[in-house]
Amino acid sequence: MPELVFFSGTMDCGKSTLALQIGHNRSARGLQGLIFTRDDRAGEGKLSSRLGLVTEAVEARPEMDLYAYVVAELSQGGKVDYVIVDEAQFLAAEQIDQLARVVDDLELDVFAFGITTDFRTKLFPGSQRLIELADRIETLQVEAMCWCGARATHNARTVGGRMVVEGEQVVVGDVNGPGAEVGYEVLCRRHHRRRMTAAAARAAALSPDVLPVYAN
Numbered sequence: 001m002p003e004l005v006f007f008s009g010t011m012d013c014g015k016s017t018l019a020l021q022i023g024h025n026r027s028a029r030g031l032q033g034l035i036f037t038r039d040d041r042a043g044e045g046k047l048s049s050r051l052g053l054v055t056e057a058v059e060a061r062p063e064m065d066l067y068a069y070v071v072a073e074l075s076q077g078g079k080v081d082y083v084i085v086d087e088a089q090f091l092a093a094e095q096i097d098q099l100a101r102v103v104d105d106l107e108l109d110v111f112a113f114g115i116t117t118d119f120r121t122k123l124f125p126g127s128q129r130l131i132e133l134a135d136r137i138e139t140l141q142v143e144a145m146c147w148c149g150a151r152a153t154h155n156a157r158t159v160g161g162r163m164v165v166e167g168e169q170v171v172v173g174d175v176n177g178p179g180a181e182v183g184y185e186v187l188c189r190r191h192h193r194r195r196m197t198a199a200a201a202r203a204a205a206l207s208p209d210v211l212p213v214y215a216n
C-alpha cells in the first residue's frame with residue numbers, strides 16, 4: 001500500500017541525508033524517483049546534505065501544483081516510481097494535500113522530510129498539514145544534541161549571535177555558521193525556553209556571580 005510518510009526532526013539531524021539514501025537505494029534497484037525541494041541552502045533545484053552529497057531536484061515553487069506536475073511527467077512518458085520532498089515544512093498546506101493525492105490516486109509512495117517547528121516553536125504550515133495527513137510520521141534515529149548533552153528537540157534562531165523569538169518565519173540559514181548574521185542552533189526545550197544558547201551558557205559560566213534572569 002503506498003504511503004505518505006513524514007520524516008521529521010530538528011535541523012541538522014540527518015533528514016536530507018536519509019532522503020538521499022532512500023533515493024540511492026531505490027535507484028540501485030532501477031526505480032525512478034521524482035525529487036522536490038524548496039529553498040535548500042545549496043540553491044534552487046538542489047537537495048543537499050551536510051555530509052557533502054547533493055542532487056538535482058525540482059524546486060517546488062509556492063504556486064506549483066505538485067499533483068499536476070507528477071501527472072504531467074507521467075503523461076509525457078516519464079517514469080515516476082516514488083516521490084521525495086525535502087524541506088517540506090516550506091510547502092503550502094494545499095501542496096501537502098496534492099502530495100496525499102499522489103499517494104491515493106497515482107498509488108506512489110511519497111517521502112517528505114522537514115522540521116516540524118520554527119524558531120518560535122510554532123508549526124510550519126507544511127509540517128502541520130503533514131502531521132494531519134501522513135500515514136506515518138517517523139522521527140529520525142540520529143538525535144541532534146543540545147549543548148547540555150540532552151536531546152535537541154527545538155530550533156533556535158540567532159541574530160548577531162543572540163537568540164531571537166520574533167521575526168519572519170522563513171529565513172534560510174545554517175547551524176554552526178560562524179560569521180553569518182542569521183544562524184540557527186538546536187536546543188533542548190528547557191534551554192530553548194530559557195533562551196540559553198551555547199554562547200549564552202559560556203557567557204553565564206564566565207560570570208558565576210550573576211544569577212540567570214529568564215523571560216518566563
Ligand SMILES: Nc1ncnc2c1ncn2[C@@H]1O[C@H](COP(=O)(O)OP(=O)(O)O)[C@@H](O)[C@H]1O
Binds near residue numbers: 011015018049142144
Ligand atoms: N563531518 C561529519 N562527519 C560525520 N557526520 C556528519 C558530519 N557533518 C555532518 N554530519 C552528520 O550529518 C547530519 C546532518 O545531515 P543533514 O542531512 O544535512 O541534516 P538535516 O537535513 O536534518 O538538516 C548531522 O546530524 C551529522 O550526523
Ligand SMILES: Cc1cn([C@H]2C[C@H](O)[C@@H](COP(=O)(O)O)O2)c(=O)[nH]c1=O
Binds near residue numbers: 184
Ligand atoms: C528553525 C527555522 C529554520 N528555517 C530554515 C533554515 C534552513 O534553511 C531550513 C532547515 O533546513 P535543515 O536542512 O533542516 O537544516 O529552514 C527557517 O526558515 N525558519 C525557522 O524558524
